[in-house]
Amino acid sequence: MWRNYWTVAVRALAKSKTYSIINIAGLAIGMAACIMILLYIRYEQSYDKWIPDAENTYQFQTFGKNPDTGEEFAFQMASYTTKERIEKDFPQVENGAYILGTEPVFLKDGQATATEDYKYADEDFLKVVNLPLVAGTTLTAPQTGVVTQSEAMRRYGTEDVVGKTLTVISRGIKRDFKITGVLKDVPKNSHMKINAILRLDMAAFFKDDPFFLSCWGCQSGWVYLKLKPGTDAKKLEAQLPAWEKRNIPDEDTGGIKFNQGDFQEWKFTNVSDIHLGEAKDGEMTPSNEQQTITTFAIIAALILGMAVVNFTNLATARASQRAREVALRKVLGANRKQLIIQFVGESILISAASMLLALALVELLVKPFAAFLDADLQLHYLGSGGILLPAIGLTLAVGIVSGLYPAFFLSRFQPAQVLKANRSAAETPGSGRLRAALVVLQFAVSIGLIICTAVIYGQTVYARSVDPGYKRDHILQVDELARAQLWDTGESIVERMKRVPGVTAVGRTDIGVNTSNNNNNFIIPPGSTKQILIGQYNVDEGFFDAMGLTMKAGRWFDPNRPMDDMTTPFPTDVEVEKALTARGVNVVLNEYAVRQLGFKSPQDAVGKTVRSEMFSPDTGITDVHIIGVVGDTRFRSVRTPIDPIMFRNVNKGPAWMIVRYDGDPATVRSAVEREWKQITNEVPFNAEFSEDVMKELYEAEDARAQMFAAFSMLAVVIGCLGLFGLAAFTAERRTKEIGIRKVLGARTRDIVQLLVWQFSRPVIVANIIAWPAAWWLMRDWLNQFDDRIDLGPAPFVVAALVALTIAIVTVISHAFKVARANPIHALRYE
Structure with missing residues (x-):
């Protein structure tokens, strides 16, 4: 009996090559994507589990x-x-x-x-x-x-x-x-x-x-x-x-x-x-979020689900080709249980062939995939991290799930109805509605993923291009300046760098392009007892021009005004700090700090005095005079809120040097490095261009976005495969109907429009389902960013047009083929 099932299954697959190729290819792509995402999820969840105890x-x-x-x-x-x-x-x-x-x-x-x-x-x-x-x-x-x-x-x-x-x-x-x-x-x-x-x-x-x-x-x-x-x-x-x-x-x-x-x-x-935990600040390595892992698990399930939907749709659509076979088997004594076992067995056979192809794809793609993610993904078949048992389980699960409905659907045909008067049981009541619902579901998933991909891409581009409040290009950011060996030579380093050909401005700072340090302090507004937490960073007089800030009110620090200078010795000299505390200090705020301190405008803040502990607790509280206000600046990722900032003028100790330049970047960097090495041989030269810093800042996020887009496109491809097969079988089944229409005067264009419209309607319905779901998901995702794009209609309209275009292009070749056929060939049997 089993040998007979095997023979029939192989012959059925060989007879319908298009059906077999579409099903095997679709399932293979879905399974390969599932395995790749499974490897990624396992890797992300394996962090530090290898540590003993x-x-x-x-x-x-x-x-x-x-x-x-x-x-x-x-x-x-x-x-x-x-x-x-x-x-x-x-x-x-x-x-x-x-x-x-x-x-x-x-x-x-x-x-x-x-x-x-x-x-x-x-x-x-x-x-x-x-x-x-x-x-x-x-x-x-x-x-x-x-x-x-x-x-x-x-x-x-x-x-x-x-x-x-x-x-x-x-x-x-x-x-x-x-x-x-x-x-x-x-x-x-x-x-x-x-x-x-x-x-x-x-x-x-x-x-x-x-x-x-x-x-x-x-x-x-x-x-x-x-x-x-x-x-x-x-x-x-x-x-x-x-x-x-x-x-x-x-x-x-x-x-x-x-x-x-x-x-x-x-x-x-x-x-x-820790890796997937809540805390993301002060991390040694880039962490990830549990939400991201869950999202990719859902995408894997959706991709595989779409492949299973393809199988179900195509199996019910080609029921007419198996109806007589089922009827004859029943006449010869086969019961329904045997037929169900046969059809589920065929499904498992297709699933097994798909899994072999999927594993071959994974073998080819796992190394490039790991390199893309900069992850140590390992493909093992045996052992605790092996995928052999999951692969077998996935094969059986997909085979049984995708084969159950077609098996029950095909096995219920009645021999008398199928065999009398040469009648076909292709369209059992309800099967057409089921296929329409499944096609709508497929396109809803595809449209939703296209919308999400478009929004993620738009936010990624926006993050790189949004105005940060300073001139982000043509900056060379030099680290290591805070070394104690350079404490007394910082000003001379700046002067030497200013003479380098191509350098237009040089400044020192404790906060630059994506610097990781945070330094906050409590400020007491005038006439208040409330303490406001404000970021406090040391800069020098050249920082304003080097970073390209915008002055909103007042002035920047002036080297000719002693009150502007807050420099203290290293190591700490408490007496010097106490003298500065008694004297008072001048600072520059950004606009956000002005708002936090309760001033109506930048102009209103200039000239006002607040109070703060500027040095160690032993020195007490000092008067802080606001001499200027600059525009808000985003030094870090768009995920991180803009800081309220107080700039202090300190000429010894800032950790970074900002070099603004014109001309060839490589030439300027080499010249700056030569000058550096002439100054010190105890502190190595360490510098990055602002463009490279920004690239590193969004590197992990870009990789996840591209991965999301790639798997989303796979879902669309699987949906196209199913639609292609469904269109082929539908066109074949309606050959006689189309022949009659042509005899009665229908033009080729009319026939094409009829068939294209049949498959365009599910796309329109799918949009109604996909748009609200995608809007809700993307709204929550965008809310993670402090600065983000508007969730306008463009991604939704683009996704709808893309899905409609895909559906039309997929169906139209079959439509033209059937519409241009000679009606005599379709009707001569009658």
Whole structure:
């Protein structure tokens, strides 16, 4: 019996080649897309699950809300003091460690080179996060370090580096660390980015900035905690409000008391949940969102569902070709159960052939797909991450689901009705309505995905082109300027850079194009006791022209006016700071800060005095005079709200140098680098063009958008395949009807219009379904951006026209073929 089923199935597929090719190709594309998305989802969900004892390893994260703007923040970072207080108050914490992101200068044989992803730790970090060692031991004492295999090869040309001395320059001091171990390279599916971990005494490291060690509002590093086995992190979180009250002291700003715990809270986040978690600020590597993963899972289901719909539509449409076969089998004694098994078996056979083709496609595409996403996607068939069992399950599920309805539909034909008077059972009542509904559903999905793709593309283009409030092109942004080695030479560096051919302006700043630092401070408006949180950044006199800002009112800083200068010595000199506090300072605000402080306009703000703590808490409150207002500037992503900013004129210490230039970018960069190397051989040159910074800023987002577009197009292709097959069978079934119409005087154009209209109606109905759903989804997606495009009618109209065009182009070839046929050939049988 089974042999007979197999033979009949193969013959049926061979007889209807178009049907077989369309079904197998459609299912193969759908399955391949599902497997690729499955690999992507598995990869995204695998982050840090490879860490030994990951279930007991947590990151202490900071959450809160700006009390003035309502803007929420979620930092993966936490202040240094939280780690000590958590360890002291919670015996459930087995070990804790604080790591500080840093990029010291690597020194070897008198040559200074830049470092990347070096971390300073206050304790033995590897006892908290069990990163695998391939040689040596953990960080047993201060002034010891571990490096990864790649970093060892990069710096020493060998992995055999245990016992060697690693020398770096940090905060102007040369520091030696004994390498005690070699780490296995941290894989890509980790929230951590580490090339070396160096243990030091944090109190000694910050002896010139002791406020850092006790500051509750400073998020500059990461706190990791190893909880004892069996500890419920949620129960610990429930105790944190009481912990805050016990530990966080009240602060006094101008006679106004406040507590950092009033607008901050902390959470324990398991390391395996960080990548897809809530906290996105202060991350080591670009994170992702659970919403994105869910979206791609839904797209995978939709693509596969459309392929299954194709199968069902084509199977019911070609029922006339199988009706007599079913009738004869029933006459010869076959029961309905046997027929259902036969047709489901055929469906599983098609599904199996499709899966083989899908796996071949995945083998070809997985490496380019992984390279595109910069992800370490692995295709294994066996083992815990193998796809063989999921592939078999998917084959059976698709085969059974896609074959069940056609099996029940075909097996219910009555032999007497089919065989008498040469009658066909092709159009069983209700089957035409079902196919119409499924075609509408397919096009609704396709139109919805086209709309979403158009909106995402439009927002991506807008993000790159929207006016940021400064002249974003022709900027070379130079890092490393904050090195202590360059503290006293910053002004001379600027003067030398101004003489470089092609350079038109040079300025220094603590905030530039997508710089990651955040520095906020409370400002007290005149005549008020309310404290307003404002971003506070150091710049020099040249920053205005170098960045290309717009002055709205007042003036910029003037080097000839001593009140404009807030420069203090390094290390900190409290007496100098107290003198500046008593004197008062001049600042420039942006328009958003003016609005936050309650002024009616930029002109209204100029000349007014606010109050703030400009230096360390020991120096007290000072008068802050507003001398100018510049336009709002967007230095970061359009996802991030514009900051209210206070610019302070400081001529020593800003971290970046902004070089505005004309002419050839490469020539200017080379000339600037030559000048730099003549100034210092202890600080490596590190510079990026603003265009490259913006490209990196939106790189991950662009990749996800392109991936979404690609899979959306696959859904459209699958829909076209089904429509093509359905149109072919429909045209074939209506051959005699068309012949009669032509005999009665219908023109070819009339016949084409008739058939095209038949398949255009579902597109029109599909729009009614797709538009509201796409509008709702895209409205919520766009709301994630602080600056976004308007959700106008253009994407919806374009999607409708594209879908209609696709339907017409797909159907029209069959329509012309049938419409131009000689009616004699269609009617001579009669």
